[in-house]
Amino acid sequence: MIRQYELVERVKAYDPSADEDLLNRAYVFSLKAHGSQTRASGDPYFSHPLEVAGILTQMKLDAGTIATALLHDTVEDTVATLEDIERVFGREIARLVDGVTKLSRLELNSEQAKQAENFRKLVLAMSEDIRVLLVKLADRLHNMRTLHHIGKPEKRKRIARETLEIYAPLAERIGMHQIKDELEDLAFAQINTEARDSILAQLSRLRNEGEDRVARIITELRETLTAEGIPNVLVSGREKTAYSIWRKLQRKNVSFEQLSDIMAFRITVESLPECYQALGVIHAAYPVVPGRFKDYISTPKPNGYRSLHTGVIGPGRNRIEVQIRTSDMHEIAELGVAAHWSYKQGQPRNGGREYRWLRELLDILEHAQKPEEFLEHTKLELFQDQVFCFTPKGDLIALPRGATPVDFAYAVHSEVGDHCVGAKINGRMLPLRTQLQNGDQVDIITSKAQTPVPGWERFVVTGKARARIRKFLRTQQRAQYIELGRAILQRQFKTEGYEFSDKALEAVVKIFQQPSVEDLLAGVGSGLHSGREVFHGVFPGHKPPVKDADERAATAPKPKPKRKDAPLPIRGLIPGMAVHYARCCHPLPGDRIVGIVTTGKGVTIHTIDCETLESFHESPERWIDVAWDIESERAEEHVGRVSLVVANEPGSLGTLSTVIGKNGGNISNLKITSRNVDFFELLIDVEVKDAKHLTNIMAALRATPAISSVDRARG
Structure with a gap:
């Protein structure tokens, strides 16, 4: 455990003017309050708030934040009250401690409702003072580091899932990538141990094979930049986390070996002009990988992240990712908002309301009917990759990937969303369900007579839009x-x-x-x-x-008819019409779908990108606008088809079936389409709940060394 004088010395080392008396009083108060309490590991409970305070000293945060960390569990877990905290430490510290404290005495009918109410309280508190979130993230980080001491596996998984869905995205939103990466990796270890172990094993193998190669790449990049007159340049290599690689395996149809950015090389220079000079040197020296250049300096991310990213065929013909930034940009990239909140700013600080994403969470909070609905919309808002679009005036709007002009309209202003009738994307009128791409300029057309349409709920992806429409x-x-x-x-x-x-x-x-x-x-x-x-x-x-x-x-009341089976989980169908799923594309809940009326067969459901639909372009009257009913109570297994290339070696088919089984899938059909000395080519039908379930299974298969490629089969 950190001793009292050691903690004070840590803070005084970066902030000589820190309130030493405040830190000493908080240390002693918390130590006495927790007394003989112990954690699941058997350690004294006081070690937890002390470690949380230690994490925050690494970010060089002010004495008030460190004192809050020491006191954050006293109200929840000891006899101390908020009145005691305010009397001893003042109103500001009491307000911060209250913001971090969970609603432990809440009478709610479900664990999810309790989780939602606690998160609602956190959002309100951090909108007033973002330091509440900094303490909460450090608290969650230490809890995740010691999660293995909890005996019940289901409790560990619940906490890990909450971390992955809420706290890691929150850390990313305020730019704290170091904490985000560690939270994700610790949660991933609990939720999908086999996949993480497989990825780590392959990373270890690549590390052993390419140890000299990484050093050679760093040396050559440094020499290339120095030769072109860029002084004091620092070049380092950074390995992507196992969870980051897992997400890429989920999104991309590539094997582990085909991922080009498992290693990212960072170039740190002294000034902003040198960033672009270094970029020019790298692009002149090495072939550029098309589509891999991103300029987050001229267009920073909403969390303040600034850097140049590019992909090149670098030294030794290795395909690598290069990040170029100054040391100040690097500090913000690692610590995010904590870099602005550290002791050295010496400026009046605002709460959290200057962050657009936080204002949108407050908007969702206002319009959600139930705590669970607020939590659902919040996860939509936080846990997605982003695209960056522009208003006609050039203002940047960050949206989740897959967002539409309706999402954009609500992001601009709630009233704009409510009265949206059309959208010009890059000067062209396009449907409101069009998915936006990075760099799109969007001009929303409104009418006072327009109101939200029920059909919008089928394709919007932001929590704010869905909450307003509902x-x-x-x-x-x-x-x-x-x-x-x-x-x-x-x-x-x-x-x-x-x-x-x-x-x-x-x-x-x-x-x-x-x-x-x-x-x-x-x-x-x-x-x-x-x-x-x-x-x-x-x-x-x-x-x-x-x-x-x-x-x-x-x-006399007539006897009630016997209850029929629950309806199909699809909206937009004509009641009583026969329905079946197309075998050419195997649609799953979560896919965008369309219905085609076929004489004598009823309605056939296809995915929106099914090649078979080309044959119906001349018959628009046969098309039906349908969508999956996400609120349907009908439990139904769907069949997804995947094509695989598997190594022709003993045990490979056994490994394949084991991975599918461990991830909750069931093989209903298997066909070997080709076989040679080295590989099998297979088509497998897998019973799954939805498209996301199939994506997870495919990602787990891609992480398996015996499997060369996995793709969702069409046709």
Whole structure:
């Protein structure tokens, strides 16, 4: 454990003016509060807040942040209260500690609801002071480093999944790539141990084979730059993390050996002009790989990241990635917002509201109906690769990959999104469902008469857009339910010989646990309460007139029809029409799909990129706009087809089936299409839940040494 004087010396080393008394008081207060508590590892509990404080000293953060780290678990896990913290340390430290503290005494009906409420509180707190997030990330990092001490595997996986879905993307959003990489790798080790071990084994092999090669590349790059008059240049090599490689294997149809940027070489120069000078030298000396150049200096990422990226066929004909930046850019690349929040700034600091992504989380928070919905939309907002597009004025808008003009419109402003009727992309009018590409200039066309369309929800990908559309549809639906509920009650009252009025319902609102008359009417319209129930609530002593036998027989309730199977999980289909999935493209939930009406067969569902669709271009009347219903409760296995090239060696087919089985897939059919001395070529049908499930299986297969290539089969 770090001793008290050692912690103070660490802070004083980079900030001589730090409040030494504050640090000493926080250290002693936390030590006494946690007392004899221990962690799952058996270590004293106090070691945890101390290690969190140690992580934050490496970022050179101010004394207030270090004190918050020491105190962050006292309110949640000891008898200390927020009032105690405020009395001893002041209002600012108490506010920071409260922001990091979880809602431990919350009465919620599910673990997910509790997680969502805790995250909601964190978002509100870090919007006021971003240091709350810095402490929370350091807290999560130390918890992940010691996660292996937790006995229950399912609990370890739950915490790891939460880290991967929420905390690692948050670290990336504020530019803290060091912490993001470590969080991802530690979570990956728990969620998919076999895939990580396989990637690490192959990295180790490549490292052993290419140790001299890396040193030669660094030496040659340095000599090339120095010879062209760039002084004091630093060149280093950095290996990509196992999780980063896994994500690339998921996205790209390449084997492990074909990945060109497993090693990235960083060139650090003294000034901004030298960045572009170094880029010119590298491009002049080595052939450029097309499509690999990115200028994040002239167009920085939203988290402040600045650097030049390029791919070249470098020294020794090796295909490499090169990053060029200054030392200041490098500090921001590694520490992100922490670099701005360190002691040395000496400027008044804002909260977190200056970050666009955080303002959008607050917007989602305002429009989400339930905590779980907020969490779902937040994950959409955080956990995706990005594309960068421009407004007509040249303002940069960062969006998730796959975003559409509707997502862009909502990112500009909620009102622009609500009234969006069309979009010009690079000067051309294109459909609103068009997926945007890096560098697109988007001009949104609006109309005051326009309102959000239910169909937009099928193709938008940002949490903000989905939350706004759902809120509008809920409001519109509520109005319809109120109108329907009023009509049902008017008919019920008239049948019983009474005149209906809203005032009559005021007395029974509380009986039905509704906040207002309108809510009660909406409940009747949506089927939550029947008209008869509400009528008898208003007139509890009312007795219907006695009917004779013939009347009773005529009005007797008819037996309910037997429940049929749940409908297919596809929206936009004509009720009762026969449906089947095309065998040419094997569509899966998550794919963009289209329906083709076929005489005598009903509707055939194809993926939007299926080559078979070309034969229907002359028959637009046969096309049906359909989409997967992500809210469908129907549990159904779908078949995805993959083509593989597998090494012709003992055990390779066994390894193949084991990998598919461990990742939750089931082989329903296997066909060897070609076989020679070295390789098999196979077609395999795998039962999966959706396209993402199949992508994960394919990534796991690509990480397996016995498998040369994996692709989703078409045809």
